[in-house]
Amino acid sequence: MNVKNIFKLCVIGSLGMATLGLTLAFNVSTAAAHGERSQEPFLRMRTAQWYDTRWNPQKTNINEEAMLSGKIHISEDWPRAVVKPNRTFINVGSPSSVFTRLSSKVNGVPMMTSGPMEIGGDYEYVIKLRGRLPGHHHIHPMLAVNGAGPIAGPGGWMDITGNYKDFTNPIKLLVGGTADTETAGLAAGLFWHVVWGSLGFFWIGWFMVRPMFLIRARVLAQEGGDELLNDPVDRYFAFAMLGVVFALIAIGFFYTDSQYPYTIPLQAGEPKIKSTHLKSDLTVKVLAADYDVPGRALRMTLQVTNSGEQPLRIGEFTTAGIRFLNKVGVANNNDPSYPAEIMAQDGLHIEDESPIMPGETKEVKLDSRDSLWEIQRLMDLVHDPDQRFGGLVMSWDETGNRHINSIAGNIIPVFTRATAG
Numbered sequence: 001m002n003v004k005n006i007f008k009l010c011v012i013g014s015l016g017m018a019t020l021g022l023t024l025a026f027n028v029s030t031a032a033a034h035g036e037r038s039q040e041p042f043l044r045m046r047t048a049q050w051y052d053t054r055w056n057p058q059k060t061n062i063n064e065e066a067m068l069s070g071k072i073h074i075s076e077d078w079p080r081a082v083v084k085p086n087r088t089f090i091n092v093g094s095p096s097s098v099f100t101r102l103s104s105k106v107n108g109v110p111m112m113t114s115g116p117m118e119i120g121g122d123y124e125y126v127i128k129l130r131g132r133l134p135g136h137h138h139i140h141p142m143l144a145v146n147g148a149g150p151i152a153g154p155g156g157w158m159d160i161t162g163n164y165k166d167f168t169n170p171i172k173l174l175v176g177g178t179a180d181t182e183t184a185g186l187a188a189g190l191f192w193h194v195v196w197g198s199l200g201f202f203w204i205g206w207f208m209v210r211p212m213f214l215i216r217a218r219v220l221a222q223e224g225g226d227e228l229l230n231d232p233v234d235r236y237f238a239f240a241m242l243g244v245v246f247a248l249i250a251i252g253f254f255y256t257d258s259q260y261p262y263t264i265p266l267q268a269g270e271p272k273i274k275s276t277h278l279k280s281d282l283t284v285k286v287l288a289a290d291y292d293v294p295g296r297a298l299r300m301t302l303q304v305t306n307s308g309e310q311p312l313r314i315g316e317f318t319t320a321g322i323r324f325l326n327k328v329g330v331a332n333n334n335d336p337s338y339p340a341e342i343m344a345q346d347g348l349h350i351e352d353e354s355p356i357m358p359g360e361t362k363e364v365k366l367d368s369r370d371s372l373w374e375i376q377r378l379m380d381l382v383h384d385p386d387q388r389f390g391g392l393v394m395s396w397d398e399t400g401n402r403h404i405n406s407i408a409g410n411i412i413p414v415f416t417r418a419t420a421g
């Protein structure tokens with residue numbers, strides 16, 4: 001390498017360092033999302049349909065408990081491209097382990113292992129958390145589906161205050177006493193890493209000096225090269241190493257066994273959770289739907305039948321954790337703690353606002369119109385090979401009872417503004 005090349009490399013190197021430095025200096029704001037918007041719309045709209053999500057409380061101290069709860073409806077229109085929810089796990093999507101999970105219950109049943117969920121079923125989950133890492137965190141409920149991956153629910157902000165140094169996570173042991181899972185076994189873990197790491201490096205080091213890899217490879221490439229390298233000392237060394245490794249494993253095993261005579265294996269059973277089903281006096285059929293690209297609106301024509309005894313008014317359309325409400329929805333289902341960035345308070349429009357009378361069947365034109373379609377990248381559904389949408393339609397009767405219908409249907413994109421005609 002000549003001087004000119006070295007100089008060139010130095011220039012490139014310092015430019016790189018400067019860029020990195022500038023990036024670090026000017027780009028210290030933390031990422032505000034987890035890429036939930038980049039999940040395909042069919043995955044967000046037609047798999048787990050999240051509603052009534054609550055982040056409670058929104059401010060927690062280190063070591064204090066918080067709760068993430070809500071409901072999911074497993075869409076009847078589960079997409080063909082997504083593995084069926086035969087093995088699912090309810091989880092929390094967060095930027096690293098900012099909380100520890102104390103328990104999760106689905107329909108009242110502890111769900112510490114994965115289990116099946118029924119298509120068309122409804123589940124209520126309650127996840128108990130304990131504040132661990134201070135900060136302002138975006139927290140999602142998440143349904144992990146074996147073969148399909150995690151399906152993120154709506155994200156809300158939760159703050160954890162205090163100092164990480166004060167964090168403890170004591171658990172009661174079945175043999176009496178407590179252990180702090182934050183530090184339990186840490187020394188043993190580090191010890192074994194050091195032991196096996198050093199043995200590994202020693203093994204590589206031995207062959208590095210007798211002779212070096214490249215020389216070895218060249219000798220081996222020659223005819224009879226392996227005989228040339230066949231040194232009996234290497235063989236003795238290898239057997240000695242094998243003896244040391246087996247001895248270490250045996251000592252480790254018997255020592256640990258004497259220290260902890262009572263252990264139970266990690267549990268791997270399957271919770272059989274009974275689903276509930278959505279209750280509604282309304283039957284809703286999607287007659288037609290289109291997505292108006294310039295107007296950022298999902299326009300649905302629904303055929304609704306009220307089989308109940310009270311007039312019903314539609315007040316909310318929820319999909320992918322994003323809520324579109326009208327006056328009825330705001331009056332009946334306004335949760336002020338729901339993240340404003342995924343709620344369109346005036347995002348739902350009905351052409352004929354009169355209630356659906358008992359026994360009546362009528363056509364309803366429902367528009368959910370808001371820039372959220374674009375911001376949340378749900379309009380990407382016009383590029384899907386499976387152009388269908390899904391969501392929950394909520395309506396209320398006069399006594400304030402909520403009726404929920406899960407709907408799904410084909411959608412036709414409308415790319416240009418309609419001209420008169």
Ligand SMILES: [Cu+2]
Nearest residue numbers: 033034138155
């Ligand atoms: Cu997020």
